[in-house]
Amino acid sequence: MTARYENLIDGHDCPPAQGAYLDSENPWTTQVWAQIPRSTPEDIDRAVAAASAAFRNAAWAGISATKRAALMRRLGDLVEANAKELALAEVRDNGKTYTEMLRQMLNTAEWYRYYGGLCDKIEGRVIPVEAPGHFNYTLREPLGVIAMIIPWNSPVRLLAWKLAPALAAGNTCVIKPSEHASTSTLTFARLVREAGFPDGVVNVVCGLGAEIGPALTDHPDIAKVAFTGGVGSGTAVYVAAAKRMRPATLELGGKSPNIVFADADLDAAVQGVAGGIFASGGQSCVAGSRLLVADAIHDAFVARLADVARRIRMGDPMDAATHVGPVANRPQFEHIMKMISMARDEGATIACGGESVTGAQGGLFVQPTICTGVTADMRIAQEEVFGPVLSVLRFSTEEEAVALANSTRFGLGAGIWTTDVGRAHRMAARVRSGSVWVNTYRMTSQTSPFGGFDLSGVGREGGQAMIDAYLQTKSVWVNTTGVMAPAFPSL
Numbered sequence: 167m168t169a170r171y172e173n174l175i176d177g178h179d180c181p182p183a184q185g186a187y188l189d190s191e192n193p194w195t196t197q198v199w200a201q202i203p204r205s206t207p208e209d210i211d212r213a214v215a216a217a218s219a220a221f222r223n224a225a226w227a228g229i230s231a232t233k234r235a236a237l238m239r240r241l242g243d244l245v246e247a248n249a250k251e252l253a254l255a256e257v258r259d260n261g262k263t264y265t266e267m268l269r270q271m272l273n274t275a276e277w278y279r280y281y282g283g284l285c286d287k288i289e290g291r292v293i294p295v296e297a298p299g300h301f302n303y304t305l306r307e308p309l310g311v312i313a314m315i316i317p318w319n320s321p322v323r324l325l326a327w328k329l330a331p332a333l334a335a336g337n338t339c340v341i342k343p344s345e346h347a348s349t350s351t352l353t354f355a356r357l358v359r360e361a362g363f364p365d366g367v368v369n370v371v372c373g374l375g376a377e378i379g380p381a382l383t384d385h386p387d388i389a390k391v392a393f394t395g396g397v398g399s400g401t402a403v404y405v406a407a408a409k410r411m412r413p414a415t416l417e418l419g420g421k422s423p424n425i426v427f428a429d430a431d432l433d434a435a436v437q438g439v440a441g442g443i444f445a446s447g448g449q450s451c452v453a454g455s456r457l458l459v460a461d462a463i464h465d466a467f468v469a470r471l472a473d474v475a476r477r478i479r480m481g482d483p484m485d486a487a488t489h490v491g492p493v494a495n496r497p498q499f500e501h502i503m504k505m506i507s508m509a510r511d512e513g514a515t516i517a518c519g520g521e522s523v524t525g526a527q528g529g530l531f532v533q534p535t536i537c538t539g540v541t542a543d544m545r546i547a548q549e550e551v552f553g554p555v556l557s558v559l560r561f562s563t564e565e566e567a568v569a570l571a572n573s574t575r576f577g578l579g580a581g582i583w584t585t586d587v588g589r590a591h592r593m594a595a596r597v598r599s600g601s602v603w604v605n606t607y608r609m610t611s612q613t614s615p616f617g618g619f620d621l622s623g624v625g626r627e628g629g630q631a632m633i634d635a636y637l638q639t640k641s642v643w644v645n646t647t648g649v650m651a652p653a654f655p656s657l
């Protein structure tokens with residue numbers, strides 16, 4: 167039975183203006199399990215109008231920060247209470263394991279609670295000014311309607327990174343999920359209504375990025391764009407925002423290094439490197455897709471890693487014994503296989519994996535793959551695969567490790583594996599990357615900023631300061647003397 171989903175506009179389930187729908191395929195069964203709206207710019211216009219009206223409406227604009235905080239906490243509680251349903255929707259859409267998605271949903275609840283706690287701590291300042299008889303202070307105000315564009319790999323979680331601070335600051339929004347994974351966002355949006363947020367504060371419009379993305383990012387009533395996705399569409403979104411002189415936050419891709427020194431705890435490093443690239447089938451922005459390993463331990467370390475890679479269980483994402491589910495969609499599967507073939511052509515050795523596998527119900531898998539003999543100039547060392555493909559590069563000195571780590575145009579995450587505390591801090595300072603993990607990998611938290619250098623993005627998400635990305639500052643000057651000095655004294 168195919169479920170049909172509708173857009174959420176102004177608190178109502180809204181069929182798309184043109185009446186067209188897209189099939190949503192379950193990547194494990196390869197069966198169509200749902201239909202989502204194939205919206206058009208008309209639907210975007212309706213959603214932006216609803217969000218603009220809600221932004222001005224006293225039901226949202228007029229409520230106290232304390233009340234807003236209560237709504238946020240209630241939303242967090244509802245996400246937690248409905249974590250299983252949300253996780254199931256994610257699994258059906260993107261094929262990641264239920265175990266991982268459930269953990270993600272429970273953490274997502276914390277984002278709404280954390281930013282809920284900041285609602286009533288948004289404060290202006292009284293500024294000492296060199297202007298006798300004048301009083302100056304700042305007001306912190308929400309921006310308006312935020313366009314939120316999210317990818318397919320972890321939609322509900324990545325939405326929370328934007329939506330929680332945006333709502334805490336008092337904004338409204340129009341969300342465009344990926345055509346490949348929209349149902350979890352629609353399921354989540356129902357909880358926003360249930361929590362008691364006024365109609366129109368959160369709107370969701372589904373469809374193809376190419377058909378409705380530009381209508382959203384070019385819309386004159388959008389105050390900011392918050393985007394997570396690839397560099398190509400991120401660039402288009404950034405240009406559109408710039409043309410309207412609007413701010414944009416961009417969380418993009420990566421080619422993150424895991425750097426293993428000879429003095430590392432190798433048991434821990436093997437786990438960290440394997441989890442860093444093979445968990446979620448590598449479909450993670452912070453996938454540690456480059457292993458930089460010291461010459462002295464190269465062969466032994468790669469052998470241990472290959473042993474773990476070969477034992478990873480691929481299968482039904484709902485089965486608790488499965489480590490990795492199918493690739494999320496066919497275009498992504500084809501991209502991964504093309505990248506593996508390109509690595510071979512460039513002269514890399516496939517030390518393990520490298521082949522595709524068809525699951526029991528037709529889903530497409532790629533074996534955990536390790537490419538050795540990779541050099542920094544190869545495309546497999548430079549371009550994001552977004553799949554379970556690890557490129558191994560070797561170094562002999564710390565200096566070389568730094569140079570290799572910084573040899574791509576990305577800068578999202580980096581793992582450093584060493585027992586030398588001084589080296590850990592030296593490396594953390596010299597690696598160009600938004601997050602650095604020492605003897606651990608892939609750690610994130612709502613309380614800590616996350617984002618990228620260079621092609622990995624613009625701006626940060628998470629942490630207290632990030633609420634500022636959804637606020638603007640107004641400077642208010644008050645003449646306290648009651649007297650206005652003549653503009654032109656001699657007149």
Ligand code: NDP
Nearest residue numbers: 316317318343344345374375379395396399417418419451
């Ligand atoms: P895409 O860039 O293809 O798509 C991201 C979103 O943008 C989708 O909703 C897409 O819609 C939409 N979109 C596409 N074209 C446009 C356009 N012209 N204007 C507006 N919106 C548009 O990325 P993927 O969905 O393939 O996600 C994978 C990428 O996301 C990887 O590069 C990954 O590294 C990155 N990512 C980054 C993270 C971070 O925090 N730094 C976290 C997770 C992923 P549609 O799908 O319908 O085409």
